[in-house]
Amino acid sequence: MLVACLAMVDEEMSLNWLMHKTGSVALLASLFFAATTPMASAAELLMLERKGCEWCQRWHAEIGPIYPKTEEARIAPLTLVDIDDPWPERLTGIRRDIFTPTFVLVEDGVEVARVRGYTGDEFFWFLIGEMIDKLPKTDKSSG
Incomplete structure (x- = not known):
């Protein structure tokens, strides 16, 4: 302004x-x-993945290039986490998962919602929308 x-x-x-x-x-x-001053986002979307995961590769091909340009990414920027790597210290409060991909919406280090699997773009956007709806209104309207 x-x-x-x-x-x-x-x-x-x-x-x-x-x-x-x-x-x-x-x-x-x-x-x-x-x-x-850039707005700090308290929320983030973790994508738990592993090398060789076909559904992860499909997500990266179909959604990966689009996600950073979306309103969802503004609200919850994406962080990729390989479940076979050492678990990041900052995620100690977030439960690991054996299924990939798994999407975990986190706010201030606390899990808000979790979705296991990827079956296609339409279902992904629907589920991510439902996850984001669980965030406090201040997170969704900031930025």
């Missing part, structure tokens, strides 16, 4: 005008930091 405002500043407008419209230097500064 501030970036757009500053782009409009020319001979007719000034920083004083912006300060007058926003009401204070503090508000102007907070607008600047809000516009330039």
